Amino acid sequence: MKRKQHDTFARWAMKLLCSLLALVLVLLLGATALFQQVLGKIHYTQPVADFGTRLSGFVSNLASEGFGTESGLIGGTGSGIVNILLIGQDRREGEETARSDSMILCTYHRKTGNVTMTSFLRDLYVPIPGHHDNRINAAYSEGGAALLDQTLRENFDLHIDGNIEVDFSQFSQIIDLLGGVELELREDEAAEINKETGSTLSAGVQLLNGEQALTYARIRKLDADGDFSRTSRQRKLMNALLGSYRNIKWKDLLPLIDELLPLISTDMNYGRLVLLAMEILPKLSDAQITNQRIPADGTFTDERIDGMAVLSADLEANRQLLRETLLN
Numbered sequence: 001m002k003r004k005q006h007d008t009f010a011r012w013a014m015k016l017l018c019s020l021l022a023l024v025l026v027l028l029l030g031a032t033a034l035f036q037q038v039l040g041k042i043h044y045t046q047p048v049a050d051f052g053t054r055l056s057g058f059v060s061n062l063a064s065e066g067f068g069t070e071s072g073l074i075g076g077t078g079s080g081i082v083n084i085l086l087i088g089q090d091r092r093e094g095e096e097t098a099r100s101d102s103m104i105l106c107t108y109h110r111k112t113g114n115v116t117m118t119s120f121l122r123d124l125y126v127p128i129p130g131h132h133d134n135r136i137n138a139a140y141s142e143g144g145a146a147l148l149d150q151t152l153r154e155n156f157d158l159h160i161d162g163n164i165e166v167d168f169s170q171f172s173q174i175i176d177l178l179g180g181v182e183l184e185l186r187e188d189e190a191a192e193i194n195k196e197t198g199s200t201l202s203a204g205v206q207l208l209n210g211e212q213a214l215t216y217a218r219i220r221k222l223d224a225d226g227d228f229s230r231t232s233r234q235r236k237l238m239n240a241l242l243g244s245y246r247n248i249k250w251k252d253l254l255p256l257i258d259e260l261l262p263l264i265s266t267d268m269n270y271g272r273l274v275l276l277a278m279e280i281l282p283k284l285s286d287a288q289i290t291n292q293r294i295p296a297d298g299t300f301t302d303e304r305i306d307g308m309a310v311l312s313a314d315l316e317a318n319r320q321l322l323r324e325t326l327l328n
Helices: 002-039 051-063 138-156 168-177 187-197 210-218 227-246 250-263 270-284 315-327
Strands: 081-089 100-109 115-120 124-126 162-167 181-185 204-208 289-294 300-305 308-313
Touching: 081 138, 081 168, 081 270, 081 315, 100 138, 100 227, 115 227, 115 315, 124 300, 138 162, 138 315, 162 168, 168 210, 168 250, 181 187, 181 210, 181 227, 187 210, 204 210, 210 227, 227 289, 289 315, 308 315
Parallel strands: 081 162, 115 289, 124 308
Antiparallel strands: 081 100, 100 115, 181 204, 300 308
16 A cells, blocks of 8 residues: 555656656746847847757856856956947948947946946057057957957957947937936037037936937047047946836836847857846846946056057056956
C-alpha cells in the first residue's frame, strides 16, 4: 500500500515538474517573441540573424558573465558597468557621411542602478587609429561607430559595449513622441530658440517640443566657452528626456517604444539588447544621473593646429579621471 502511494506521489510530482517547466518555456518563448517583435523595428547596422539564431544567441548571452572580454579597460567582464555610446549625427542635405556632433557615453552601474553620462567634446584633438591626428568627431565620418569606438579605446582605455545612433533630423520626432521635455531656459537661450523656430518662449521652466529642444541642443554661440556649454545643454536635455520617460504610464510605454525604435540604429545584437532592456529599463525610473565631460577642467589647452581650433588635452589625466568616476 505504501509503495503504491509512493508511486502515485512520484508520478504527481513528475507531472507537476513537467507542467512548471512547460509553463516556464511558454513564458520564455512568449517574452522572447515579444522582444523579437518590438526590437525587430530597430535599424541594425550589423546583419540581423533569423529568429532561431537570435533565440540561441539570447540563451548564450544569459549564460555569459558580461558583455566584454578585454582586460585592462574601463568596462567589460567583471567591471560592474555597461558602457553604451550615444552618437548624435548631424548629416546635412546632400552629404553621404556625417561627423558625430554629439558623443555621450552612458555608463550603467550594475551595483547601484545609477548612470553616469560623459560628453566627449567634438574639438578634442586625438590620434585616430589608421589616420592622422584630428578632432575626435572626425573618427565617425572616417570609419563610423567602429572607428569611433577604437579611438575611445586607444586614447581613453574605454570598452564600449555597444552604440546607439540617432540622426538629429529624427531627434525632434523622439521628443515629440515623449510629449516634449521641460527645461529651464535663460533669457538669451529662449530668445535664440524663438529666433530659430518662431516660438514665443521666455526665461524659466518651459515645455519644449522636438524642434525647440533640438535648437536648444545645438546652441553654441551664446557662451564664450562654445562647445562646453553646448554639451552641458545636451546632458541637461538627456536628463529631461529621462524625466519624460519616468512620467510615462506602463500602459502607454509599449505603443511609445513601438514608434521610437524605428528612429534609432545600433550595432548591438538581439540577445544583448534583450538582456540590457530586461536589466536596465526596470531600474531606470529610479536611477541617479551623474554628468561629466572630457576633457575635464585643468587638463587641456586651446590650440590652433592645421588651421583648426582644437582642444589639446592631457590624455593620461583624462584616462585616470574616467577610471575613477566610472569604476569607483
